[in-house]
Amino acid sequence: MQKITTLIAGTLLILTSCKKEVKKVEGPQKEISKSLTYSEEKLENAIIYEANIRQYSEKGTFEEFTKDIPELKKLGVKIIWLMPVFPISETNRKATGDKFAHEFPEEERKKYLGSYYAVSDFKKINPEFGTIDDFRKLVKTAHDNEMFVILDWVPNHTGWDHVWIQSNPDFYTKNHKGEITDPLNEDGSSMGWKDVADLNYENPELRKTMISDMLHWVENENIDGFRCDVAGSVPTSFWKEAIPQIRAKKDVFMLAEAWEPELFKETLFDMGYGWDRHHTMNHIAKGEKPVKEWDVTFEKDADRYEEDDILMTFITNHDENSWNGTVQERMGEASELFTVLSYLTPGMPLIYSGQEYGLKHRLKFFEKDKIPHEKGKEWEILEALGKLKVENVALHGGKKAASYLRLPSNENILFFKRTNGEKEIIFIGNLSDEPTKQAIELEKDYTDYFNQQTIDKMTKEVALEAWEYKLLIN
Secondary structure, eight states, rough: OOOOOOOOOHHHHHTTTTOOOEEEOOSSBBBBOOOOOOOOOHHHHOOEEEOOOHSSSSSSSSSHHOOOOOHHHHTTTTTEEEEOOOOOOTOOBBTTTTGGGSSHHHHHHHTOOOTTTSSSSTSSOOOTTTTHHHHHHHHHHHHHHOOEEEEOOOEEETTOHHHHHOGGGGGBBBTSSSOOOOOBBTTSBOSSOOOEEBBBBTTTHHHHHHHHHHHHHHHHHHHEEEEEEEETGOHHHHHHHHHHHHHHSOOOOOEEEEEGGGSSTTTOEEEEEEEHHHHHHHHHHHEEEEHHHHHHHHHHHHHHHHTTTTTEEEEEHHIIHHHHHHHOHHGGHHHHHHHHHHHHSSEEEEEEEEGGTTSSSOOSSSSSOOOOOOOHHHHHHHHHHHHHHOGGGGGOOOOOOOOOEEEEOOEEEEEEEETTTTEEEEEEEEEESEEEEEEOOSOOOOEEEETOOEEEETTEEEEETTTTTEEEEE
């Protein structure tokens, strides 16, 4: 969760000095991929991609995903976030609804693969996805394509057959009977995550071991950072211990699944979730909120975050798709407009697996499923937006962020300008299901980015159909 005007301020820290010696590891593949050196300028225009390996392909393997990394480069992707790649617990493995795999007949259980977030060992690879060498090839291919790789880390809890359950039971939260519990609300009731066991961060040995396991991937496998699941549920004091120790070994990128501003203080996390913006887009698309709600949300972010904080902007992710609905279900005819807005507003845009192919169904979370792979309109739009994000400095969002200026408009129009030096981009969007018109005053001629039509400075008004938008570039 971060500030609107800063796309990659903290990100710069992570990547500017990544020139490290190639590390040697045990196993058939002795040499890990090169480290990357990113400049501040390159990270001003980063796009992040969330990779759901299980559902990405028919086979659901690292190998199949690795083949497509050069394709993702065409979309301007610079950061690959891998959903958890670790083995999944068998004990209390989630199945469907509120049921567990063990409640089904034995012959049916095998189709229930469980939650990625019920980890049984933080230092091993899920065999469902392939081998450690397959993982290393993925990292190497990403680095060769000038992308860096972050792991989805689950610090708040583990699966019920994690190695620590037996070796270090004091790492876990316990009830008055001395029994390990699942994560609980403040009133002691269950949060509903009964497939996982809650970790107790009052134990200093847990903190030490957790940091060691994170460092394993940085030092031995050359990964470039972490996306930390429910980071706000873990004490901030832990992050103050962990992140400096990790960065002492390598400059890494830290993404928090969180909104709390304190998580971005003192060079802790570089980026967090723009949840409020996301929810506001959903509300406007459904006609539940007016356009002015966007301005309220934007100003709220400006007030609570610092200029070196970054917000991830998105219209979908693994939680939204599986639990709250597809982009089409939530946004309908407004889907394309809000896709564009997620790139145009200050922050780092996210692409979730399948979004680039117009995924139109909710991916199963505990079973095998797959995304489509046929390129269509969604791919074309994301490719065009990626090119604009990468090449036009008016969309920069790091320490040299392009400015954001909200322009006067009628009640259904979102009208703003991003400026960096002599480059400008103007967004005009009709955030309603009714046609409308917007008066404009241009000081120079512009080109509509998607249809290449000239909008000259003599133009005094633009007409917009329902959910229509224009991107004007000079």
